[in-house]
Amino acid sequence: MQELWEGLVQAVKLVVSLDPEVVEISVRSLYVSAAAILIAAAICIPIGGLINFHDFRGKRVLINVIQTFYSLPTVVVGLFVFLFVSRSGPLGGINLLFTPGAIIVGQVILIMPILTGMTISALSGVDRSIRDTALGAGATNSQAIWTIIREARFAVAGAMILGFGRAISEVGAAMMLGGNIRGYTRVLTTAISLYTQEGEIALSLALGIILIGIATVISVAVNILLQRY
């Protein structure tokens, strides 16, 4: 109990005093996961739209498969991406392993199913009558689709936040693909994992506080934004 308390006090000091290492690791974590969610969004939101607005054989099965991958284990993603981007793997030529880029790739793959699946749910969750009303009011098909997309924007933004949360809090892929290199690929989760094992409890707690703080700030900020519109 004493350890926890002392650790907390020290952790708060580290956060408040903007300890260089704490700041550096936090900024890197934000940057990596923000890049991952932006890339994933650019890929998955259009794909989700395509799947939702088209009827084809096996659509139900495809959606089920996507939903199954919601809980894709991070270490499995890490392992597969490792085998691909290792210099002796098929994509070895791009020298990605043990760089922040490798972590981004891992996180993109990790959150793609969630983002695609939730985009589909968001779009299909929009009341069918809205589309019918729009069409009835003389809108073209593409105008009707645009109306639906606008109606679904809150749910899609929610999916992005969820994806960001999963990306910034995962440790398996970041550890295997980034290698936890100090000053280069060490992010919040890998740092917490390492420092806890090394017995650096205060530093771990400080980083943990920041990780929770980031998640809270971002979801509150987006909520405020969304409520204003």
Add this chain to the structure above:
Amino acid sequence: MTKNVKQFALLAVTILMLISVIAGCTPAGQATENKSSQAQSSYSTRFKIATTTSLNDTGLWDYLTPVFEKKFNTALDVVAAGTGAALDYGKRGDVDAVTVHDPAAEAQFISDGYGINKRSFAFNYFIVVGPAADPAAIKGLSPEDAFKKIYAGGTADPTKVRFVSRGDNSGTYAKEKLIWQAAGFNYPDVEKSGKWYIEAGKGMGPSLVMASEQGAYILTDVSTFLAYGSKLNLVPIVESGQIFLNVYDAIAINPAKVTTAKMLPMANNFINWLISDDVQNLIATYGVDKYGKPLFSPMKGGGCKDPGCPKVEDYTVPVS
């Protein structure tokens, strides 16, 4: 309708700006807050090595990395892994040099053609540490006899005598198995002999923390133990024995065998730099201010006299 579109666009732009501000902070934030990463981000080439965890957990690489980066104007990326994993990264060409400490595995690595230009750059000794009460009464014994008594005590009463093993393909783990063998055991029997024998599957530092939590004995290199000493409820118990010698070697990855390894000249620079007088002197003094004595002995002038010590040319002749 147009109003809604505008609002949506505004929202999208705001979120994007928020994220780009966060992303845009990175180089500036690092540059002002962290000198080492400021330096790293300005290097156009990166050189990757894999290292045994003990060299990293002691902080030696944090200490030497900036020196290397400044001298060669190249970022040095240090991936810490057990010796086994480090050699594997080397075989795959994911790193261009390794710093490891498992003589048998290194010899295999080199004879298989993966590694070349091996040089020794530091040494120290292993020790057995454990709870101050020394429940297996092994103080003053030889390493082999100590292991025999730990085994006897652990199998008799696992609540009293425990042993934490790295269990992770590391050089320390290889040494541990060697000692079990030298003590007359068949290692797989030891591994399966009961709850007293705990395989951690972690690096040296984390394994020490675990042994401390469990009140267990553990084989450790003396450097990591010194670096962690204040965090541990463990004391040195068996400290001498020829088998305890621990030599750290640097090996370049051979591009002729591992075609994906592309930085042999830099790997040679790295190895020659490690055995240079400057770095040998840095190693000789590392830790003195903090722990009262150096954590590692340099090969040059370090006085390695044991039968297992490398030959003089193995740490004086530059590679090319």
